[in-house]
Amino acid sequence: MERVPNLTRADAVAAVRNPLAFIAARWTPTPRTVQRAALAALVMAVVIVVTGGAVRLTGSGLGCPTWPTCTDDSLTATRAMGVHGAIEFGNRMLTYVLCAAVGWAIIAARSEKPYRRSLTRLGWAQFWIVMSNAILGGIVVLVGLNPYTVAAHFVAATALITVAAVMWQRTREGDTAPRPLVGKPVQQLVWFMVAAAALLILVGTVVTGAGPHAGDSSEVERMPLDWETVAKVHAVLAWIVVSLTFALWFILKAVDAPKGPLHRTRDLFLVLLSQGVIGYVQYFTDLPEFLVGLHMLGSALVWIAVLRVLLALRERSEGEPAEVPAQSYAATSSSIAGPR
Numbered sequence: 362m363e364r365v366p367n368l369t370r371a372d373a374v375a376a377v378r379n380p381l382a383f384i385a386a387r388w389t390p391t392p393r394t395v396q397r398a399a400l401a402a403l404v405m406a407v408v409i410v411v412t413g414g415a416v417r418l419t420g421s422g423l424g425c426p427t428w429p430t431c432t433d434d435s436l437t438a439t440r441a442m443g444v445h446g447a448i449e450f451g452n453r454m455l456t457y458v459l460c461a462a463v464g465w466a467i468i469a470a471r472s473e474k475p476y477r478r479s480l481t482r483l484g485w486a487q488f489w490i491v492m493s494n495a496i497l498g499g500i501v502v503l504v505g506l507n508p509y510t511v512a513a514h515f516v517a518a519t520a521l522i523t524v525a526a527v528m529w530q531r532t533r534e535g536d537t538a539p540r541p542l543v544g545k546p547v548q549q550l551v552w553f554m555v556a557a558a559a560l561l562i563l564v565g566t567v568v569t570g571a572g573p574h575a576g577d578s579s580e581v582e583r584m585p586l587d588w589e590t591v592a593k594v595h596a597v598l599a600w601i602v603v604s605l606t607f608a609l610w611f612i613l614k615a616v617d618a619p620k621g622p623l624h625r626t627r628d629l630f631l632v633l634l635s636q637g638v639i640g641y642v643q644y645f646t647d648l649p650e651f652l653v654g655l656h657m658l659g660s661a662l663v664w665i666a667v668l669r670v671l672l673a674l675r676e677r678s679e680g681e682p683a684e685v686p687a688q689s690y691a692a693t694s695s696s697i698a699g700p701r
Contacts, residue, residue: 501514
């Protein structure tokens with residue numbers, strides 16, 4: 362075993378001044394460790410969405426009636442507050458677990474050799490989104506679960522998932538300039554699908570804001586819309602995304618695209634079908650809490666799957682890119698196929 366060097370006064374001063382640089386100078390994580398750290402942050406971003414949904418679906422949104430403390434007299438939930446207080450306070454505590462996961466991702470990215478500024482920035486972007494959304498969550502409580510602030514809270518959580526998914530992908534790539542794997546028309550189709558999926562999620566927050574699950578047993582303001590009508594619009598958008606996904610898969614198959622984009626498009630299609638089944642069942646069974654919560658999980662997984670398709674359209678090699686002439690592969694149109 363190697364002898365652990367003594368911590369000198371200079372080391373202690375350096376650790377206080379710049380702890381990340383201090384750790385990076387003494388620890389070099391493996392690429393797999395960095396990938397796991399980024400994946401942990403992504404998983405926790407999804408978990409916090411699901412547990413936030415559980416708070417609303419159990420009517421525990423005001424279990425802790427104030428913020429940043431749980432009550433005016435207590436930082437934590439008390440026994441007198443019952444199960445609703447425990448659920449709401451438990452969700453607040455999970456924010457610290459999320460912060461720990463994001464912190465681990467930042468430290469691992471900062472300590473990787475060679476240093477990759479792009480990864481560290483993605484980690485810090487997650488940190489600031491978490492901090493901003495924590496404040497927004499407090500505002501949600503202070504304004505009595507106003508549906509517009511609840512929707513904004515969910516959108517911010519989706520933004521966190523976006524950055525975490527991008528960071529996870531980037532840990533498995535190099536830092537060279539991205540090289541497209543498909544042609545411009547396919548890229549434009551995917552961007553249109555991404556926009557449709559984003560609109561689908563936004564309309565989903567309106568369904569939530571107008572629907573029966575207000576988040577608390579007390580009188581809570583709702584969006585002045587017929588939630589069933591909005592739900593039908595949501596379903597139409599879902600079918601549009603499904604249709605675009607199927608069209609994308611068909612085109613990728615026709616142009617003999619690389620397996621990465623093809624497989625991820627297939628995965629997205631399967632996730633969308635599962636989410637659609639849950640959505641229709643919950644609609645025709647009067648929105649049972651369990652299925653609504655499962656649908657929220659599905660929303661996060663759909664968005665991750667959409668991002669994975671988008672990120673699969675290009676590749677970044679390790680080190681300097683080799684000078685290899687671009688070649689067109691078999692396709693009905695070389696402009697669609699692009700370089701392989």
